[in-house]
Amino acid sequence: MDFPTFVGARKVAPDVTTFAGFFPIGPLGILPANSHFIHARDPILVDTNGVAFEDQYLEALSNVIDPADLKWIYISHTDLDHVGNLDKVMALAPNAKVVVPSLGAAKFGLRESFDMSRLVPMDHGQRLDLGDRELVLLKPPTYDAPETTGFFDTRTRVLFSVDSFGALLDAPHEETEAIPEATLRDGMTMWAGIDAPWLGMVDKSRLGGLLNDIQRLDPSTIISGHLPATSGRMIGTVLGNMLGSLSEDRFQHPDRETIEGLFAQPAVA
Numbered sequence: 001m002d003f004p005t006f007v008g009a010r011k012v013a014p015d016v017t018t019f020a021g022f023f024p025i026g027p028l029g030i031l032p033a034n035s036h037f038i039h040a041r042d043p044i045l046v047d048t049n050g051v052a053f054e055d056q057y058l059e060a061l062s063n064v065i066d067p068a069d070l071k072w073i074y075i076s077h078t079d080l081d082h083v084g085n086l087d088k089v090m091a092l093a094p095n096a097k098v099v100v101p102s103l104g105a106a107k108f109g110l111r112e113s114f115d116m117s118r119l120v121p122m123d124h125g126q127r128l129d130l131g132d133r134e135l136v137l138l139k140p141p142t143y144d145a146p147e148t149t150g151f152f153d154t155r156t157r158v159l160f161s162v163d164s165f166g167a168l169l170d171a172p173h174e175e176t177e178a179i180p181e182a183t184l185r186d187g188m189t190m191w192a193g194i195d196a197p198w199l200g201m202v203d204k205s206r207l208g209g210l211l212n213d214i215q216r217l218d219p220s221t222i223i224s225g226h227l228p229a230t231s232g233r234m235i236g237t238v239l240g241n242m243l244g245s246l247s248e249d250r251f252q253h254p255d256r257e258t259i260e261g262l263f264a265q266p267a268v269a
């Protein structure tokens with residue numbers, strides 16, 4: 001794969017449709033790049049994917065829901081792979097309010113022209129009522145922007161982990177179960193080291209405790225920005241990969257060669 005590639009929308013879990021794309025990251029592999037839609041009574045779009053997918057993404061979105069019926073747009077953090085199509089979606093969805101972490105709202109305030117009146121700042125610990133369920137906002141165990149906030153769906157037990165549990169892959173896999181075991185383990189370790197380069201410095205027992213908290217939460221599915229949907233029977237493997245890398249000190253700050261690899265890719269098709 002030489003160019004960012006959007007593969008389309010697919011139902012991946014109860015009440016969840018994922019809009020899946022992939023970014024080639026030079027020699028490092030292929031990074032899944034997902035946005036999601038929750039089929040709640042008050043429908044909510046979760047992140048807006050990268051601008052490289054704009055036309056195909058907006059068309060796929062319109063096939064899943066008339067954007068005018070969207071009640072909410074959930075923004076996990078302000079990275080461009082998550083807000084790339086936000087302005088376009090906001091224009092197509094005039095009835096939708098934008099839920100965003102407070103620090104993310106402050107960052108949007110630095111933009112030259114942005115309709116701040118549509119923002120609803122909410123942070124981890126708060127609950128968003130969607131009529132037939134609540135989203136309990138929470139901090140994922142790893143992240144690359146301080147505002148990052150994911151959620152747990154009280155009706156389906158689906159966990160949205162944002163950048164956490166992402167992986168650099170060997171091919172555009174659409175299911176975590178289809179990824180070879182070693183590819184998943186090594187790809188998760190590499191992605192975590194790039195996305196959260198402070199991981200090698202953290203207290204292992206504290207981070208291990210956060211990962212165990214997720215196990216205890218017993219999600220039915222984990223949806224991530226950067227991994228295909230992970231169903232219940234694979235969640236132990238995914239958490240085990242993180243715990244293994246933690247205990248073996250495999251999380252490393254990427255070296256210069258690795259960073260240069262990030263920029264050795266074509267930006268647009």
Ligand SMILES: [Fe+2]
Binds near residue numbers: 077079144145163
């Ligand atoms: Fe990010």
Ligand SMILES: [Fe+2]
Binds near residue numbers: 079162163225226
């Ligand atoms: Fe991301």
